[in-house]
Amino acid sequence: MTEMLTFLRTSQPTTCPVCGARTLILKESPEEPGSPQIHQCLDTVCQFTFVEEEDLEAFEGVNHDGYSQTGNTQKLRQLRH
Numbered sequence: 001m002t003e004m005l006t007f008l009r010t011s012q013p014t015t016c017p018v019c020g021a022r023t024l025i026l027k028e029s030p031e032e033p034g035s036p037q038i039h040q041c042l043d044t045v046c047q048f049t050f051v052e053e054e055d056l057e058a059f060e061g062v063n064h065d066g067y068s069q070t071g072n073t074q075k076l077r078q079l080r081h
């Protein structure tokens with residue numbers, strides 16, 4: 001069994017943490033927008049596979065601070081992709 005590394009989703013498009021290439025979403029749960037996604041690097045040599053999770057704590061922090069509504073909106077737009 002291979003243990004997969006978990007990374008937090010950011011406001012940037014997801015890229016491979018190893019080589020920086022674009023990634024393919026292998027598995028996601030559309031009914032649960034905040035649930036972890038499994039990504040695989042599209043680079044044919046690298047093919048690094050990892051889990052990406054929504055940073056829920058940061059999400060709430062933005063709400064409490066109230067000054068970064070724009071960041072919130074961007075995250076929600078990403079989830080609808």
Ligand SMILES: [Zn+2]
Nearest residue numbers: 016019041046
């Ligand atoms: Zn890669």
